[in-house]
């Protein structure tokens with residue numbers, strides 16, 4: 001049986017708290033906007049409806065991801 005112990009120096013919790021002031025990279029911000037929208041939008045949740053905003057946010061995320069990939073490729077080439 002494991003006994004609870006105080007954190008030791010060098011212990012790294014996999015889920016440490018994130019400071020509120022931290023800003024996500026643009027790719028993650030774009031994905032967050034898309035996911036937040038689709039979870040809350042009635043049209044996105046209805047399989048029989050189309051949502052132009054969702055498509056726009058998804059394409060914006062794709063553009064950010066493509067740009068990040070191109071930058072990474074240029075840096076490692």
Ligand SMILES: [Zn+2]
Pocket residue numbers: 037038041042043044051052053054
């Ligand atoms: Zn929507």
